Amino acid sequence: MDLASIARQVKELSQQVRTFIMGEFNGFDRDHVEYKGMNDMVSYVDKTAEKMLVEKLSQIVPEAGFIAEEGTGEKKEGDWNWIVDPLDGTTNFIHGVPTFAISIALMDEENVAFGLVHELNLDECFYAYRGGGAYLNDKPMMVSKQTKLKKGLVATGFPFIDFVKMPQYMEILTDMMKHSHGLRRMGSAAVDMAYVAAGRFEGFFEYNLKPWDVAAGVILVEEAGGNVTDFKGGTDHIFGKEMLAAAPGVHADMLKVIQHWWFDKE
Template sequence: MDYELLCTKVIAITRLTGNFIRKESLNFDDKSIEFKGLNDLVSYVDKNAEKLLVDNLSKLIPEAGFTTEEETINTKGEVYNWIIDPLDGTTNFIHGIPTYSISIALYEDEQPVIGVVYEINRGEMFYTYKGGKAYLNHKEIRVSSRPSLSACLLATGFPYYQFEKQKQYMQLFSEMMQKCHGLRRIGSAAVDLAYVACGRFDAYFEYNLNAWDVAAGAYLVQQAGGNIMNFDGGAEFIVKREILATNALIDEEVLEIIHRNFNTVL
């Protein structure tokens, strides 16, 4: 498998889909919003973008399976599987906040081999592939080199359902805010992870995420020299639905604060 060539084709498909989303954003009517659950929004833009991605990615590896957010298709491939989020940051999109992205990962034998995150409105294409580095618009990127939490800027997300853990999470925010330069909540997990990969953020943490939210961005962070783990420091961040991405220098500081304030099992 020529991963670099395949990644180039994925980028072209991603850019095409991004053009569709950008065009639809100009005349979007919020009457088309649907609710999948409490505060869990979807629109025809998400669904049509996903169909566009699936149709084109299927041509690259016909035997590959798909894990998709909008469930236009969900199949399991024996070797290859795409994990895609056609519009990560739907709430931002619906409210006219210009930070949302497309997230695409390819797994081979349950290991990532391609990761693409496209921040549509800034035209920033983050990508990586097996045997390569991590890149932003053809330039190599690396995680930050800040060695202490006191000099770092962190990203997170706020819970929008399962509020039984909200009090603990607010305690965690409170201590984090006192120990670092600040916390940011952009509204797209894929973008948060891409920003860790290129050194804009030094770490990112969140829980209750799905594979399509984090698969591509996590691979970007790893390929850029960072670490990806769950809140216990283990590798099962997708299964446990909690993720900590770091520049590999502040892991112990961040994990200590998480453990002191937040229990994943109540």
């Protein structure tokens, strides 16, 4: 499979879909919002963008199935699948907050082979493919070289559906605040991970995530030289709902903080 060629084609496609999404952003009417569940919103923009993506991605890799947030297409077992979030940061989009992205990954049965996160407001296209490195608008990017968490900037997301482990999570947030330059909450896990890959954040952690939130970000961080694990330090980070992505110099320290509160205090 020619991953470099796939990257070129998907970049062109994301730019086309960006034109549609940004055309709908200004003047978006919140009356068009639907609720899939508590605080889980969707609009015609998400649905239309996903259909546009799936149609063209089907042509780029015809043998691949789909794991898409709004349910377009079907997953293929034991084969290639596109993992698609047409608008990561829907809540930001609905409220007029200019941080949201298209997230696209191509994965075989075990590993992500290609990933793209296109932050639409700044028109920053982050992409990577296995063995080919990571790029921001076609320029190579690398994770931060920082080795001290106390000098790092950390990103996270806040629970909006599952609040069962809020006490533990609040302890982690407090600990991270005290031992870093601060926390940031962008409202898009895909953007958070892209920023880790670009060296803007030293690390990112969150739980209750979906594969379309993080799959593309995983290969961005890995190909940029970073470490990606679940909260146990293992590899179940795409479908396991827990994510820690960080520069190598701070990953162990962040994992130690998370594990102390997440597991030891249960």
